[in-house]
Amino acid sequence: MNAVPRRLSSLLAISLATLLAGSGMASAQTPARTPATAGGWTATWTASPQRPGTNFTPNWSEQGFTNQTIRQVVRISAGGARARIRLSNAYGTAPLKVSGATVARTASGAAVQPASLRQLTVKRARAFTIPAGAELATDPVTLGLSDLDSVTVTLYLAAPTGPATYHAQAMATSYRAAGDHRADSGAGAFDQTSLSWYYLSGVDVIGRASRQGAVVAFGDSLTDGYGSSPGADNRYPDELAERLAAMGRPRAVLNQGIGGNRVTVDSAWLGDRATSRFRRDALGQPGVRSVIILEGINDIGMSEAPSPIGAPPTEVSADEIIAGHRALIRQAHARGVRAIGATLPPMKGSRYHTARSEAKRDAVNTWIRTSGAYDAVVDLDRALASPQDEDLLDPAYDSGDHLHLNDAGYRAAAHAVNPTDLG
Incomplete structure (x- = not known):
């Protein structure tokens, strides 16, 4: 893929989103803020x-x-x-x-x-x-x-x-x-x-976090933190919580990732599909104000290759993944929760990568960036890509399998989040 057109497309999409936000047109998508859960409780850690x-x-x-x-x-x-x-x-x-x-x-x-x-x-x-x-x-x-x-x-x-x-x-x-x-x-x-x-x-706690509301990080192993150092709390939601605290804006950040999870497919070992578990795992958290959704790489990859724990390939199209994302956004907005979409990071060289899977990833990412369906976008695809090859993870962020991040990569993912987008 030619790098210049896709990067230019990303910049144009971001500029368009900024113009829409400035004109007030984006506000039709954005839910009103909701108060914290009755009793003042806010979740501060979850699994x-x-x-x-x-x-x-x-x-x-x-x-x-x-x-x-x-x-x-x-x-x-x-x-x-x-x-x-x-x-x-x-x-x-x-x-x-x-x-x-x-x-x-x-x-x-x-x-x-x-x-x-x-x-x-x-x-x-x-x-x-x-x-x-x-x-x-x-x-x-x-x-x-x-x-x-x-x-x-x-x-x-x-x-x-x-x-x-x-x-x-x-x-x-x-x-x-x-x-x-x-x-x-x-x-x-x-x-x-x-x-x-x-x-x-x-x-759950009662305290300062209760007044601000919680941010749910919802997704698969890239949210769950696979590839980070065990026991070091270096998953991207941990890094985001550290970043907000260092800025003097401490906020409850909740990790609701499941390794291997998919938007559209249930699994006995890899969790209920995102569209099924979203209500419980994201919207059901006390004090939730916004949710960052990073899901779809396993739908794409497991269309091409079996799961690492033996589940056979299940064909899922880009359109089906997008429809699943739309369903998540509708659920969030119906509950007055802000929905933030994260693009799918590069995966070239991983067991998931083929020309067909790359085309699906590009289609899903283009929709996340340009559709206006999400209230804000975290462009992990751009933030984590190699400067030499935009379809490849930056080697500085690669845990070794060309799919999952190391500690530095999860830190970079957290820094790709704009705190003002969190509501």
Whole structure:
């Protein structure tokens, strides 16, 4: 492809969008701002629930837990004076009995700061049950969390759980111990590890973030952070939260990516299709104000090649992907949420790349840039491309597979977001 016409097309599209915004014509697409969720709660950390199953790395989801304690560490984006924890049994086939749970500020690894340890309750009871298919929020605790604090959530599961609702690619370490160690401040009992999260779907706060509203980053492995350094919180939503905090504009930024996820195709291992899970995973987050949508590369790539975990190719056209994006925008606008579209980054040299898949990617990106359907555009295609070949990831940003980003690439993706577009 000739580089000059496509880059010129991008500039013309951006200029046209700017003119429309200045004239007021773009305002017809833009939803009114919505207040934060009743009660003042805003999500400050999230993970999208997935069905138990085999995935990219070994995990404990299929076997579940019996008389075991799970300790999970997450980094929130924006702080607050009070917190609550959300747990999901979305894909459980039986009620989940939680015998006890705690939350604390993280010390290091599986250790917590003893003075910060709080018992979690539901309706003031330390033991509680989450029905099959349901999510539950704990009672509030006073914890006093700062922006970008690390929080440790510990669950003791005495009775057999059966297969566990989980999030496959945590890019962070979770810990397991035999018996009840929910109140341990030390890490000694937690001698088993996993790179997935289990049952944990959200941390909510009441604080400054509640007044601004949350930004949901919705997508696939490029949002989930595959290729970033495990345990370093270098996914692009993490980098965006850090950037906003450094600007003195801290904001809740929520990661609702699922590795391998597609706009149009359901998968037992790679998550429900985007058009199905969007209402729960994006619009259902407390205090959501805007959503950045980065989806479609797997619809394109898995039309050409089987999934890395064995799913056969499923043919999806560019028009079908665009129709899916339109459906997401309609859902967002119906809820008064601002919809921001991200173009699909280069993938030349990856297992997904063929002349046909490149043509589909170009068609989807052209529509995202020029249709005016989105309230704003994050042009990752241009921001992450090699200066020598616009269809290739910049080698400085490539994790090695020519598809996923490294830490520098995720930082560049975060810097491609215009903070004023977030609403």
